[in-house]
Amino acid sequence: xxxxxxxxxxxxxxxxxxxxxxxxxxxxxxxxxxxxxxxxxxxxxxxxxxxxxxxxxxxxxxxxxxxxxxxxxxxxxxxxxxxxxxxxxxxxxxxxxxxxxxxxxxxxxxxxxxxxxxxxxxxxxxxxxxxxxxxxxxxxxxxxxxxxxxxxxxxxxxxxxxxxxxxxxxxxxxxxxxxxxxxxxx
Amino acid sequence: xxxxxxxxxxxxxxxxxxxxxxxxxxxxxxxxxxxxxxxxxxxxxxxxxxxxxxxxxxxxxxxxxxxxxxxxxxxxxxxxxxxxxxxxxxxxxxxxxxxxxxxxxxxxxxxxxxxxxxxxxxxxxxxxxxxxxxxxxxxxxxxxxxxxxxxxxxxxxxxxxxxxxxxxxxxxxxxxxxxxxxxxxx
DNA sequence: CCATTCTTGAAACAGTCGTACCATAAACCT
DNA sequence: AGGTTTATGGTACGACTGTTTCAAGAATGG
Numbered sequence: 171x172x173x174x175x176x177x178x179x180x181x182x183x184x185x186x187x188x189x190x191x192x193x194x195x196x197x198x199x200x201x202x203x204x205x206x207x208x209x210x211x212x213x214x215x216x217x218x219x220x221x222x223x224x225x226x227x228x229x230x231x232x233x234x235x236x237x238x239x240x241x242x243x244x245x246x247x248x249x250x251x252x253x254x255x256x257x258x259x260x261x262x263x264x265x266x267x268x269x270x271x272x273x274x275x276x277x278x279x280x281x282x283x284x285x286x287x288x289x290x291x292x293x294x295x296x297x298x299x300x301x302x303x304x305x306x307x308x309x310x311x312x313x314x315x316x317x318x319x320x321x322x323x324x325x326x327x328x329x330x331x332x333x334x335x336x337x338x339x340x341x342x343x344x345x346x347x348x349x350x351x352x353x354x355x356x
Numbered sequence: 357x358x359x360x361x362x363x364x365x366x367x368x369x370x371x372x373x374x375x376x377x378x379x380x381x382x383x384x385x386x387x388x389x390x391x392x393x394x395x396x397x398x399x400x401x402x403x404x405x406x407x408x409x410x411x412x413x414x415x416x417x418x419x420x421x422x423x424x425x426x427x428x429x430x431x432x433x434x435x436x437x438x439x440x441x442x443x444x445x446x447x448x449x450x451x452x453x454x455x456x457x458x459x460x461x462x463x464x465x466x467x468x469x470x471x472x473x474x475x476x477x478x479x480x481x482x483x484x485x486x487x488x489x490x491x492x493x494x495x496x497x498x499x500x501x502x503x504x505x506x507x508x509x510x511x512x513x514x515x516x517x518x519x520x521x522x523x524x525x526x527x528x529x530x531x532x533x534x535x536x537x538x539x540x541x542x
Numbered sequence: 543c544c545a546t547t548c549t550t551g552a553a554a555c556a557g558t559c560g561t562a563c564c565a566t567a568a569a570c571c572t
Numbered sequence: 573a574g575g576t577t578t579a580t581g582g583t584a585c586g587a588c589t590g591t592t593t594c595a596a597g598a599a600t601g602g
Contacts, residue, residue: 360569387560387561388559399561
């Protein structure tokens with residue numbers, strides 16, 4: 171019939187676009203500079219993704235996919251005392267390599283506050299963690315379906331990440347987490 | 357000599373501009389729609405504030421001023437058990453009337469991640485809390501200059517606010533704070 | 543070779559942005 | 573009243589935005 175389509179191109183540019191967004195943030199993203207940085211043209215970005223909104227959605231999905239992929243591998247599994255597990259999760263989350271993901275995370279949250287309709291399932295992004303953390307901290311939870319403890323653990327992690335990204339004071343953040351681990355451990 | 361200046365006008369529009377930013381967020385702010393909503397003109401906004409950057413800076417300063425003013429009055433003073441004080445602060449922070457301030461707070465944080473140079477003293481906005489909270493929770497702190505405990509308390513509050521603004525699940529957030537208060541109280 | 547399909551470039555469109563220029567109106571003091 | 577300063581409207585500029593249109597190039601199957 172004719173020239174066959176090349177679906178690999180879209181994924182290649184998606185990967186590089188995700189790199190760029192993780193490196194430079196979502197806020198000031200626009201097609202022409204992005205295309206220039208990716209050695210392509212705005213024309214092709216629209217050709218491959220349809221619109222900027224769909225591009226951003228695809229990039230966010232890809233970023234979440236990457237984060238999930240590394241999450242399953244790196245952090246220590248659910249072994250040891252609760253305090254040890256908490257330390258492991260914090261070490262993994264607060265590592266410098268995760269900083270771009272953390273920044274994008276906060277950026278998306280802030281954008282979601284202004285445009286709630288843009289992120290229809292943003293509540294799920296939080297509640298999804300409860301299954302994971304609920305299982306990891308079941309021994310310090312009040313019963314089988316205690317959502318308060320996972321919520322508190324996530325709040326501490328997010329709050330300390332917020333502090334760390336703002337002040338850069340890693341020592342203080344580490345000590346605060348240590349204090350929380352101590353409180354949890356008794 | 358001539359017609360005297362009217363400094364009250366600038367403050368009037370500053371107050372209304374702050375209202376507008378608190379109601380609609382910082383992200384999509386632009387002069388023309390803002391001027392229309394304030395029954396003035398972009399011309400006058402520039403005339404009074406010099407540039408958009410200075411306008412935004414003035415609005416943020418005004419918003420922080422309002423928050424500080426209400427902070428000194430509303431939350432219960434440093435009386436009662438640590439758990440009671442924590443509950444009081446949380447009740448005040450998470451009240452619906454504070455939601456616009458909380459949203460602006462997260463918005464500014466996200467913007468600061470992308471443009472750190474824009475907010476030269478953003479670290480101070482966090483460390484300033486330590487004097488206040490350090491004094492309020494001195495009886496549960498490890499010594500006089502323990503920064504870990506105030507850091508942890510702030511992290512819990514911010515993290516739970518993050519959760520609350522995203523999921524809207526007040527019950528779960530309240531229970532998580534109650535759990536933290538219980539951990540702190542022993 | 544050739545029709546057909548995919549890919550890509552260049553340019554333009556309609557809109558918004560912050561800002562600057564120019565003029566004029568309004569209000570005050572001498 | 574006149575002259576001086578403040579206040580304000582209108583308008584235009586240049587840069588940027590996402591998107592569309594038109595056209596031509598590239599690669600394949602028949």
